[in-house]
Amino acid sequence: MKILVCISHVPDTTSKINFKENDTKFDANGVQFVINPYDEFSLTRAMWFKEKQGATVTVVNVGNATTEPTLRKALAIGADDAIRVNTEALDGFLVAKQIAEVVKKGDYDLVLAGRESIDYNGGMVPGMLASILDFNFVNGCIGLEIDGDAATASREIDGGNEKISTNLPLIIAGQKGLVEEKDLRIPNMRGIMMARKKPLSVIEPVEVSSQTATTSFEKPAAKGAVKLVDADNVDELINLLHNEAKVI
């Protein structure tokens, strides 16, 4: 089995979000970048397929050279090789088109991605990729087993989960549950040393135009101060929620 894991390079979850150039660009100054948390679940599941079922694991990112440390981190966790498609990730469609080319050239039969990137929160790439390639697709995946060509998966649904049967070739957008949090791997020294020698190939993009463009960013409006209610005066809270906020 040839697995491709899509890695998006995102600000750490604790980052303060700021913009520059008149709120038209994200200000990366002082921001720590990490593997998108959802992609970590997928990468860890891919390592399991590698160790237990002899799969090979390639990681891919569509982005400029600044994303390479993130790809190296994925190699240190255990991926065999990495590909960077050398172009700005302008929108989900453009990224999906670039990854589709990588899938076709490399004949991957399983693509693992994340439910969404925690920066632009598009949730677009995996579904678009599936439609471009006409592969099967499971979104919000919280469990995956592969046996030959057959796959059984589960996905989160509103208020529960759904068991699914499908076949390779397959695209998966994973989240917590695909592996448990405690099983996520932190690169160790040996992994980091080995990652330096693993191949990271930079390939040029195919020509695609993006379909959407971000023109500016805004921060949510500043919130008024909290109204404190005395712990002995719960009636007042009920009164405020009923008469002022009108939510009960």
Added chain:
Amino acid sequence: MSVLVFADSSEGKFKKSAFEVVSYGKKIAEQLGSNVVAVTINVADASELYTYGAEKVVSVSNDQITTFNAKAYASVLKQIASKENASAVIIDSSIDGLYLAPMVAVNLEAGYASNVVALPSSTSPFTVKRKAFSNKAFSNTIISTDVKIIGLAKNSFGVHENPVSGTTESFDAQITDADLGVKSVSVDKATGKVTIADADIVISAGRGLKGPENWGMIEELAEVLGAATACSKPVSDLGWRPHGEHVGQTGKPVASNLYIAIGISGAIQHLAGINASKVKVVINTDPEAPFFKAADYGIVGDAFEVVPTLIEKLKAFKQS
């Protein structure tokens, strides 16, 4: 030209989001000078949608898709969008909507913006405001393709009545074997419980509750208010509560009218996922807990005292 909205349903009944997308679609249709067409799948009587402005409903009945199937639904929407010459397609950004919409987008060679929170600020260029950076910001995004796909974030536009005398047409959708490549085997779902996605009120508790044995009062409070229950990440990691209740940046998003956080400190990753809720209440012993900065109302106090009192008083309030 028309604006197509997908009015999602479950077991033949419309989800609340269906009325919100129809309300929104109606307004966009006015902006664009076109009409709104709602699509339903396996709903016997769609006339409820007329109340929210759907002049026309295209109704699909097909026993190959009695439960949600993203690829097959995407194919149905493509067929109808082509027939109705749709210039925009509106889908809710729910778990199922987020699964479906990117596939519809590729099928229709349309640009897609998810988690949109308002009407387009301009229709030329077509510009929408959407959530980004896990609720820490918004981005104004231009969709430059002829056909636009909009994923509407829950509770961002609201349900607005706009009664019209509508008509329903049935449509015979073609579904191929390839469309059914992903099959549902079984569904495991708590019955009779309000889900976080559907709930107007969410009661959420954190590590401050000390242990799973203390959740009785949380469930009781939720029951009194007809609310869903949720929890912080460590609570589900510790196995005190099911994973499905974990809310926050890496859990489920919450966009309810009221969010009550009990014994939750208000870490940035927690707040990111619940910030879209309209009114936030915090109950915490520590007046310095960061949640007080994000909340509208707060009580500095011990959950084990405040919550039982709250339950009692709410019961009395509900009766009066």
